[in-house]
Every structure is written in C-alpha cells, then in structure tokens.
Amino acid sequence: MSKAFSQPERQSSIGIILIFLSALYKSLRGLWAIAVYALLGKTSQFNYTYIVLGLTVFALLILVFSILSYRNFLFYINYEDDEFVLNKGVFSSENITISFDKIQQVYFKRSIIQRMIGVYSVVIESAGSSEKEIEIKALSEEKAVLLQKKLHSFISEEHEQEESELSTDTTSEKRVSPTYWEHRLTFTDLLKLGITSNYFRGFGLILIFFSSLYNQFSDLFTENEYADEAANYLNTFQSVGEIVMVLLFMFVAVFLVGIVVSIIEIFIKYFELKLTQSKDSLELEMGLKTNTKVSLRPHRVQILRLITNPIQRKLNLYQLQLSLTSSTETHKKNRINIPGLSWDKAKKASRFLHQHERKEGVIYKPHKIWLYRRLFWGIVPLLIAAVVLSFIFDDLHIPVLSIFILIYVVLFFIYQRKVYQKMQLEISEEFLVKSTGLWSKVQVEIETFKLQSISVSQPVWLRRRKLVNITFHTASGDVSFPLVSEEFVKQVNYLLYKIETSTNEWM
Numbered sequence: 001m002s003k004a005f006s007q008p009e010r011q012s013s014i015g016i017i018l019i020f021l022s023a024l025y026k027s028l029r030g031l032w033a034i035a036v037y038a039l040l041g042k043t044s045q046f047n048y049t050y051i052v053l054g055l056t057v058f059a060l061l062i063l064v065f066s067i068l069s070y071r072n073f074l075f076y077i078n079y080e081d082d083e084f085v086l087n088k089g090v091f092s093s094e095n096i097t098i099s100f101d102k103i104q105q106v107y108f109k110r111s112i113i114q115r116m117i118g119v120y121s122v123v124i125e126s127a128g129s130s131e132k133e134i135e136i137k138a139l140s141e142e143k144a145v146l147l148q149k150k151l152h153s154f155i156s157e158e159h160e161q162e163e164s165e166l167s168t169d170t171t172s173e174k175r176v177s178p179t180y181w182e183h184r185l186t187f188t189d190l191l192k193l194g195i196t197s198n199y200f201r202g203f204g205l206i207l208i209f210f211s212s213l214y215n216q217f218s219d220l221f222t223e224n225e226y227a228d229e230a231a232n233y234l235n236t237f238q239s240v241g242e243i244v245m246v247l248l249f250m251f252v253a254v255f256l257v258g259i260v261v262s263i264i265e266i267f268i269k270y271f272e273l274k275l276t277q278s279k280d281s282l283e284l285e286m287g288l289k290t291n292t293k294v295s296l297r298p299h300r301v302q303i304l305r306l307i308t309n310p311i312q313r314k315l316n317l318y319q320l321q322l323s324l325t326s327s328t329e330t331h332k333k334n335r336i337n338i339p340g341l342s343w344d345k346a347k348k349a350s351r352f353l354h355q356h357e358r359k360e361g362v363i364y365k366p367h368k369i370w371l372y373r374r375l376f377w378g379i380v381p382l383l384i385a386a387v388v389l390s391f392i393f394d395d396l397h398i399p400v401l402s403i404f405i406l407i408y409v410v411l412f413f414i415y416q417r418k419v420y421q422k423m424q425l426e427i428s429e430e431f432l433v434k435s436t437g438l439w440s441k442v443q444v445e446i447e448t449f450k451l452q453s454i455s456v457s458q459p460v461w462l463r464r465r466k467l468v469n470i471t472f473h474t475a476s477g478d479v480s481f482p483l484v485s486e487e488f489v490k491q492v493n494y495l496l497y498k499i500e501t502s503t504n505e506w507m
Contacts, residue, residue, distance in 0.1 A: 003077070003079055004077070004146055004147075004150055005075070005076050005077040005146075005147060005150065006076060006077060006079060007076060008074040008075065008076045008087070009074065009075060009076060009143075010070065010071070010073060010074060011070065011073060011119075011136060011137065011138040011139060012119050012138045012139060012140050012143075013070075014117050014118070014119060014138065015070060015119060015137060015138025015139075016066055016067060016070045017117060018113060018114060018117065018119065018137055018138050019066040019069055019070055019137070019138070020062060020063055020066040021113060022137075023062050023065060023066055023069075024059060024062050027058070027062060065090060068090045069088070069090050072087070072088055072089055072090060072093070073086075073087070073088045073136075074086070074087045074088075075087070075136060077150065077151075078097075081099075082099055082100045082101075082154070083097050083098060083099045083100060084097070084098045084100070084103070084124065084134075084151065085097050086134055086136075096134060098124065098126045098134070100151075100154040102126045103124060103125070103126055103151055103154070104125045104126060104300060104324075104325055105123075105124075105125040105294065105295065105297075105300065105324070106122065106123070106124050106125075106147075106148045106151045106152055106295075107122075107123055107125075107148075107292065107293055107294035107295060108120050108121065108122060108123070108144060108148070108291075108292070108293040108294075109121040109123055109135075109290055109291070109292050109293075110290065110291040110292075111289065111290050111291075112289060114137075114138070115291065118140070118141070119137075119138040119139060119140065120138075120139050120140070120141055120144035121135055121136065121137045121138070121139075122135070122136045122139055122144050122147055122148060123135050124136075124151065125334075152295070180276075180277050180278065180279075181276075181277050181345070181348060182274065182275065182276045182277070183273075183274070183275040183276075183340075183341060183342075183345045184272075184273065184274050184275075185270055185272070185273040185274075185286075185339075185340045189317070189340045190263075190266055190267050190270060190271070190340070191263065192312075192315055192317060192340075193266050193270070193312075193317065193339050193340055194259070194262050194263030194264075194265075194266040194267070195259065195263065196309065196311045196312050196315065196317070197262070197266070197309070197312065197319075197339070266339075267288065268287075268288045268289050269286070269287060269288075269289075270286050270287070270339060270340070271286065271287060271288035272285070272286065272287075272288075273285070273286035273338070273339075273340065274286070275338055275341075275345075275349070277348070277349075277352055278295075280297060281295045281296055281297045281298075282295075282296040282349060282352065282353070283295055283296075284296060284336065284338065294336065296322060296324075296336065296353070298352065298353045298354070298355060300324045300325050301322050301323070301324060301353045302323050302324065302325055302446070302450050302474040302475050302476035302477075303322075303323035303444060303445070303446050303474055303476055303477060303479065304320065304321075304322060304323075304350060304353060304354070304444075304445045304446075305320070305321040305322075305323070305442055305443065305444050305445070306318060306319070306320060306346060306350070306442070306443040306445070307319040307320075307321060307440065307441070307442050307443075308440075308441055309439050309440045309441065310439070316342050316343060317339070317340055317341070317342075318341045318342070318343060318346040319337060319338065319339040319340070319341065320337070320338040320341060320346055320349055320350070321335055321336070321337050321338075322335065322336045322338070322353070323335050323474075323476035323477050324336065324476055325475045325476055334476060335476075350445070354431075354445070354447060355447060356430040356431070356447060357430075358428070358430070358431050358433075358445070359428050359429065359430070359431075360426075360428060361426045361427045361428025361429070361431065361433070362426070362427055362428070362491070363424050363425070363426050364424065364425045364426075364427070364481070364484050364488060365423065365424050365425075366420070366423060366481070366482050366483040366484060367465070367467050367483040367484070367485070368420075369465065369467070369483060370420065370423075370482055370483045371416060371417065371420040374416045374419075374420075375412070375413060375416055378412050378416065379409055379412060379413075382405065382408070383405070386401060386405055415438065418438050419436075419437075419438045422435060422436065422437060422438055422441070423435065423436050425481045425484070427448075427491060427495070429448075430447060430448055430449075431445060431446070431447060431448060432445075432446045432447075432448055432451070432472060432479075432495075433445050433446075434479055434481060444479055446472065446474060446479065448495055448498050448499070449498060449499065450474055450475070451472055451473065451474060451495060451498075451499050452473045452474055452475060452499070453473045453499075454470065454471070454472055454473065454492050454495060454496060455470070455471040455473065456468050456469070456470060456489060456492060457469045457471070462483070466485060466486045467483045467484065467485060467486070468483075468484060468485075468486055468488065468489065469481070469482050469483065469484075470482075470484060470488065470492065
C-alpha cells in the first residue's frame, strides 16, 4: 500500500476556475481607469465591438494558460529523501524541493472564491529562503488536512528528536503549558478595535485613494472644473475665520469617514478571529476576505510585542504581534497580529510561547542627549523658519505667531520628555525587554537564547561621551536601542556568551 502523496498529484480539477479568475484579475486590474473612461466617455458602437472582441480573445488565451498551468502543477512527498517536491511552469518548468527539516510552517488560506467553490489553499513556509512560500491553491478539504498533518508530523519528529537529545545533556527548567483556553473576537470587540485604533490610517487610505483617482484621470480630462468650483466656493467667504471653520469641518468629516474605513478594515482582516491553545501550539483562524488558519509554535516565535493604548487598556484590549522565523527579505510579511486579547489571555499566550519564566532584570535608559537631539530637531528649525518669515512678510502678526510657537514648544517639550521617560531596556538572565511609546505603548520581548548576534556602533560624535548604539539581531528582524553607556558592552559580552552556550531550540 503506497503512502499518502508518494506519487505526483494535481490540484482539484475545479481549481482551473480559480487559476483562470486569478490570472484574469491580475491581468485586468491595471486597466480599470480605461474601463471607466470607456463607460463614461464618448465611445462609438464600432469601438465597443472591438473592445468586446479583444477582451474575449484575451480571456480565451488566459483560459488556455490556466489549463496548462493546472496540468503542469504536480506535487508529492519523497519519503526516501525526506523532502517535499513541487513541479510547475508553463513556458519554463520550475522544480522546488524542500527538505523536512527546513519546513517551518504549514497553514491554510481561503479567499471568498475558494470558499464558494469549496477548495483550500495550503501554504508551506521554509527557512533560509528569500523566495515566496510554496502555495497549493486548490485542494479539497480532505486532501488539504491530510497534507498538513503529514508535513506537520515530519516537523514534530525532527523537534522531538532534538529535544530528546538535549534532555540527556542538560537539566534546564522546562516550560510547563498552562490549561488549554480559547479566545474569540465578538462583533462588539471588532467595533471597539475599529474605533480605538488606527485613527489616522483610514484618513490616509482616503487621501491615497483620491490621489490615485486624480493621477489616473488627470491625463484623460483637460478641464479641471471641480477644482475651479472649489476655488470659487472658497472665494465667497469674506474672512479667514470662515475659511478656517470650513476647512476644519472638512477635516473632521474626512477624519470620521476615516474611522469608518478603519472599522471596515478591522472587520475584513479579523472577522471571526479565534485563538485556541492546543498541546503544542496556538491555533489561529481569522479573516473575511481571506480566511487564514495558522499554527503558531513557540520555537518559531522570535519576537513578541505587546501593544495597547490608554483607551484600549481601559477596555481591557491588548494586541500581540508575533514575529516569526523568516528570511531577511520577508520580516514584515511574517508578522502576525492578534488583537482584542484581554490582559489575562495576552499573558497566557505569552507564557505559552516563551520557554522560560520572565524575571526582573537590570534596567537601562538612553542618555539624555537622545532627548536633547529630539528637542533640537523639533524646535530649532521651526524657530529659524519663523524668524525668516518675519523678515520676508511685513504684515505678519508677530505677537500671534509667537504665542502659537510658544504653545508648540511647551507641548513638544512635555511630549518628548514623557516619551524619554517611558523608553527603557530591561535585561535579565533569560529575557530582553524593550519598552517604548507614550500613547501607543509597545513592549518588545525576546528570549536571550533566540538572539543570533549583537551589533555595537559608535559614531565619531559619540566617542567623546562614551556612548554606543546597540542592535539585537534575530531570525525575524532587529531590535535597536540608542545611546547607552560603553559599560553596557560588558552586558553584551554576557549575552553573547548566553547565545553561544545555549542548547535551547530557537527556531
């Protein structure tokens, strides 16, 4: 009896539809402006006929390409050489081989179309490669689950073997898993998250959208009648105060729309989020547009960030951001956000993902020159600009301007001083913890044995003060801390010793 996936297999035949729609969408998404112009502009019936005929031929070519792509896409498990093999390509063939010990993660993704036609996308992530992860986009649920279990079993065997070898050489304290638990985001939680986070993100998305529209259509229409009407409307106001009030009203309106956009984005990204602790991992499922199921294993999590702000803290809402093992070119893509956790659930997840218990350590703060530099670059250029403007414009109201500048300087000084007070680095026997932020507070946690290297830089202007900048490197990105005393280098040497002598599994 042959083992599962020991022979080359294709995706589900219905996957041809998915491949066709995906290729058609990628080909046509750059032509939407032309389509809108064709619908709204003056186009003759003769031109419409040629447009429809051209699109039909184009769609048929993509259909042929999709069928060939489906037939040439073959995958199988090579049990003899302990590797997963994928062959694909239409115009040029590509052979991808991943050994079992390089497989980091196997998880599911489902778009709306995939859910409609009843197929799963299986993503296989590997270590040490900057290439895009392998994705098999059209498998039945039965085959997708079987393939995931098979590959996960090989990963588990590798780690169990390593842990058994380590257990004979060391008596280090083992992590004890807490009681299994589950976390779900309700409709109310999603609404709270949308209102209390990303205040200016939705605003920025609106600006980007309208600027994109303007760039797309500015070349198609020579007359800018809307801009002229807006200018004429502003000219109807008699005083600067009236114009300021109108602009302020427009800003508030756009800001409120931005919050609505942010809420919609939160619903799409984190709809029906469910986090469950199993024996060996945290199982995460979320998403409306693209539903993702991923298994988060402790050895893959290199950096853990705990994020909140004062309003969310009052509502008992915290976000975990997990940076997973990845190549140097995909660090940002390998970050997983889990919002809406209560404090208790966030700490449970943190304890499970960490192999050691966190204890108090030595606290370091950046030198005050960090604060002085921030104040200098935030205030001095403004003062210089104000002086220059006072000489250029004779009718400039110096007293009024001075009051605004004074208010800005005071508020800026208070803000930067508070930011400096909150910034610190704590180093203990097993952990490195960096805390930053005044409004949005971020606590970065790294287990010291997961550090790969440490960089120490000292520019010329810092040598006299005996200060250095520190960068901690991990398999999922870097964490920096500025302007600490040269005495900290002794602690760096100790951390390097911990890295070299650690026998813990770090990825």
